[in-house]
Amino acid sequence: xxxxxxxxxxxxxxxxxxxxxxxxxxxxxxxxxxxxxxxxxxxxxxxxxxxxxxxxxxxxxxxxxxxxxxxxxxxxxxxxxxxxxxxxxxxxxxxxxxxxxxxxxxxxxxxxxxxxxxxxxxxxxxxxx
Amino acid sequence: xxxxxxxxxxxxxxxxxxxxxxxxxxxxxxxxxxxxxxxxxxxxxxxxxxxxxxxxxxxxxxxxxxxxxxxxxxxxxxxxxxxxxxxxxxxxxxxxxxxxxxxxxxxxxxxxxxxxxxxxxxxxxxxxxxxxxxxxxxxxxxxxxxxxxxxxxxxxxxxxxxxxxxxxxxxxxxxxxxxxxxxxxxxxxxxxxxxxxxxxxxxxxxxxxxxxxxxxxxxxxxxxxxxxxxxxxxxxxxxxxxxxxxxxxxxxxxxxxxxxxxxxxxxxxxxxxxxxxxxxxxxxxxxxxxxxxxxxxxxxxxxxxxxxxxxxxxxxxxxxxxxxxxxxxxxxxxxxxxxxxxxxxxxxxxxxxxxxxxxxxxxxxxxxxxxxxxxxxxxxxxxxxxxxxxxxxxxxxxxxxxxxxxxxxxxxxxxxxxxxxxxxxxxxxxxxxxxxxxxxxxxxxxxxxxxxxxxxxxxxxxxxxxxxxxxxxxxxxxxxxxxxxxxxxxxxxxxxxxxxxxxxxxxxxxxxxxxxxxxxxxxxxxxxxxxxxxxxxxxxxxxxxxxxxxxxxxxxxxxxxxxxxxxxxxxxxxxxxxxxxxxxxxxxxxxxxxxxxxxxxxxxxxxxxxxxxxxxxxxxxxxxxxxxxxxxxxxxxxxxxxxxxxxxxxx
Numbered sequence: 001x002x003x004x005x006x007x008x009x010x011x012x013x014x015x016x017x018x019x020x021x022x023x024x025x026x027x028x029x030x031x032x033x034x035x036x037x038x039x040x041x042x043x044x045x046x047x048x049x050x051x052x053x054x055x056x057x058x059x060x061x062x063x064x065x066x067x068x069x070x071x072x073x074x075x076x077x078x079x080x081x082x083x084x085x086x087x088x089x090x091x092x093x094x095x096x097x098x099x100x101x102x103x104x105x106x107x108x109x110x111x112x113x114x115x116x117x118x119x120x121x122x123x124x125x126x127x128x129x
Numbered sequence: 130x131x132x133x134x135x136x137x138x139x140x141x142x143x144x145x146x147x148x149x150x151x152x153x154x155x156x157x158x159x160x161x162x163x164x165x166x167x168x169x170x171x172x173x174x175x176x177x178x179x180x181x182x183x184x185x186x187x188x189x190x191x192x193x194x195x196x197x198x199x200x201x202x203x204x205x206x207x208x209x210x211x212x213x214x215x216x217x218x219x220x221x222x223x224x225x226x227x228x229x230x231x232x233x234x235x236x237x238x239x240x241x242x243x244x245x246x247x248x249x250x251x252x253x254x255x256x257x258x259x260x261x262x263x264x265x266x267x268x269x270x271x272x273x274x275x276x277x278x279x280x281x282x283x284x285x286x287x288x289x290x291x292x293x294x295x296x297x298x299x300x301x302x303x304x305x306x307x308x309x310x311x312x313x314x315x316x317x318x319x320x321x322x323x324x325x326x327x328x329x330x331x332x333x334x335x336x337x338x339x340x341x342x343x344x345x346x347x348x349x350x351x352x353x354x355x356x357x358x359x360x361x362x363x364x365x366x367x368x369x370x371x372x373x374x375x376x377x378x379x380x381x382x383x384x385x386x387x388x389x390x391x392x393x394x395x396x397x398x399x400x401x402x403x404x405x406x407x408x409x410x411x412x413x414x415x416x417x418x419x420x421x422x423x424x425x426x427x428x429x430x431x432x433x434x435x436x437x438x439x440x441x442x443x444x445x446x447x448x449x450x451x452x453x454x455x456x457x458x459x460x461x462x463x464x465x466x467x468x469x470x471x472x473x474x475x476x477x478x479x480x481x482x483x484x485x486x487x488x489x490x491x492x493x494x495x496x497x498x499x500x501x502x503x504x505x506x507x508x509x510x511x512x513x514x515x516x517x518x519x520x521x522x523x524x525x526x527x528x529x530x531x532x533x534x535x536x537x538x539x540x541x542x543x544x545x546x547x548x549x550x551x552x553x554x555x556x557x558x559x560x561x562x563x564x565x566x567x568x569x570x571x572x573x574x575x576x577x578x579x580x581x582x583x584x585x586x587x588x589x590x591x592x593x594x595x596x597x598x599x600x601x602x603x604x605x606x607x608x609x610x611x612x613x614x615x616x617x618x619x620x621x622x623x624x625x626x627x628x629x630x631x632x633x634x635x636x637x638x639x640x641x642x643x644x645x646x647x648x649x650x651x652x653x654x655x656x657x658x659x660x661x662x663x664x665x666x667x668x669x670x671x672x673x674x675x676x677x678x679x680x681x682x683x684x685x686x687x688x689x690x691x692x693x694x695x696x697x698x699x700x701x702x703x704x705x706x707x708x709x710x711x712x713x714x715x716x717x718x719x720x721x722x723x724x725x726x727x728x729x730x731x732x733x734x735x736x737x738x739x740x741x742x743x744x745x746x747x748x749x750x751x752x753x754x755x756x757x758x759x760x761x762x763x764x765x766x767x768x769x770x771x772x773x774x775x776x777x778x779x780x
Contacts, residue, residue: 024725026636044512050370055363057697095514102509106499113491117484
């Protein structure tokens with residue numbers, strides 16, 4: 001509901017004249033700004049590729065920063081904002097890969113390597129006794 | 130004319146590489162031993178020719194000869210001289226030529242100076258070097274000719290402004306020297322496999338190359354990290370960017386190899402594993418080179434984008450890695466396991482350390498390549514960035530640190546757990562003290578930074594323990610090297626943890642006369658002025674900064690607007706204090722006369738690179754110590770080894 005409300009606010013309401021443009025300006029509440037800033041470090045700027053939106057000079061990154069700050073200010077959790085951005089721009093926008101079947105190998109491959117390695121080492125060590 | 134001369138030299142060098150490989154193959158495979166002595170001059174001539182080709186390329190860049198395609202595409206006549214020269218390797222073709230030039234020089238060095246190795250192993254090693262070089266020459270000549278001509282071009286396109294930095298002059302050559310050093314280690318491994326000579330002598334001959342390559346990689350990564358930190362202007366020092374990962378992977382493999390080769394050299398253990406690691410380390414170097422150069426990555430670093438070369442590259446990777454693995458599979462049966470050891474022993478600690486480093490390597494490799502594989506097979510695009518790498522590789526790195534604390538305090542072959550814990554008492558006390566201090570003064574910080582700081586304290590004390598109660602005058606130089614490098618790991622990790630836990634960041638739109646606080650500093654904007662640069666226009670913010678009650682000082686962050694090519698870059702103003710750095714960035718103009726400023730106070734962030742420098746310095750001390758012991762007159766060496774009552778410490 002909160003998300004919907006925020007979305008409606010974003011689309012419908014023209015910004016009041018005195019409202020801040022949060023693309024380049026921190027939120028007044030330091031705790032919220034910290035949340036937003038941590039989130040923006042892990043959201044990819046979709047036009048400049050390698051950079052997170054927190055460090056990009058592109059206009060689109062500015063728009064995305066504004067959206068992130070406004071939604072956080074409206075009371076959304078960082079996870080909700082991330083999910084919304086993913087639904088809009090696709091998985092590619094999040095530097096934090098979502099856990100789902102297609103991304104499981106990211107965790108399985110290191111796990112298999114670790115287990116295999118421990119097995120090899122322990123087998124070898126036991127042989128020495 | 131210069132370009133044609135360079136191309137001719139490159140072709141001749143390729144012929145020499147072929148000859149080098151063929152001579153080795155004939156001498157060893159067909160029993161034509163009489164041919165073996167010829168391989169040495171051939172390797173030297175190859176090096177001379179490829180150096181000539183490289184200097185020809187530098188010459189056309191210096192002269193801004195726009196009839197050469199590469200110069201026209203990457204240079205500009207108005208560019209400062211340093212960047213004209215450095216621009217030679219700031220592009221795909223030039224950097225590949227630099228790669229093969231270093232490879233040629235490395236081959237000549239082995240041919241001229243390697244005297245420890247059995248003759249047939251040395252010939253096989255040089256033949257393997259020739260084979261590697263041949264592939265790279267083919268790649269250059271058939272798909273990436275750096276000397277290709279173009280007509281009717283008056284002015285060049287310019288160099289990416291991010292690359293117009295002294296860092297470019299040193300960063301790629303340093304990393305490439307590291308990659309190529311791994312190729313030398315790989316050639317030694319192939320040579321030893323072919324001639325069935327996997328043992329301590331071979332390990333001692335190979336070790337300086339691994340150490341040297343590892344030093345270059347350490348310096349390259351550390352410097353690259355600092356370069357990214359101050360040029361990109363967003364306050365981070367490691368971005369888990371695929372190109373950074375590409376340089377980290379060979380380093381991880383080389384670090385593992387460095388430790389396993391020590392076991393092989395001193396205890397004659399881990400034979401097969403050491404060979405396997407040298408194959409892995411070189412594979413990672415090739416993957417590293419080609420990831421950056423093939424253009425398959427989308428990254429802030431991918432300046433050379435050309436996917437058509439991908440097939441050639443994949444073929445080269447398949448031939449070398451596949452060939453090496455096939456040789457490994459064929460010969461590994463003849464390589465016996467080597468000396469045995471207990472579960473509590475220095476060998477076991479080194480094996481576990483190798484395992485952990487390899488798992489970190491797998492994490493980095495999976496995180497870097499899996500998104501590419503997924504996109505290629507299913508079209509799904511995902512991003513894998515810092516949150517993944519930190520949460521998966523971070524804990525494993527912490528375990529590695531704990532092993533690092535214990536490893537050097539263990540005895541070879543067998544040790545008693547009780548005694549090991551006794552030796553670690555002071556380290557654990559230091560860890561507990563760190564924990565108490567953080568709890569008392571820092572309040573709540575993230576779990577990873579907290580564990581990182583505690584681990585750093587443990588390792589810092591433990592790394593000094595090998596010097597405890599020892600006669601420092603008789604302690605070999607490489608022991609000091611090990612102590613220094615391990616201490617560097619602790620210092621670097623402390624820096625990373627502090628940066629992640631205690632950084633203060635502020636972003637505001639400021640008008641002239643306004644003041645903003647960040648950390649203990651008050652930053653006042655005096656104004657923003659224009660400053661012309663050599664080939665860009667700059668806007669400069671004049672900031673007056675004062676630390677609580679201290680005298681104010683000036684900081685001048687700039688925004689650079691380039692025209693060839695059109696691009697905007699940030700020039701952060703950074704001021705270093707004993708306890709951290711103040712990092713100020715000028716952003717866009719917001720409404721009216723207000724300017725967006727981003728400010729960071731980063732406590733102890735400098736420790737990250739100080740630690741990196743200490744690790745590299747430790748490597749250099751080890752290299753010096755090893756060369757002095759292993760390569761100076763044999764008489765002295767055997768004498769010292771026998772006189773040493775204590776087990777020889779690891780690297």
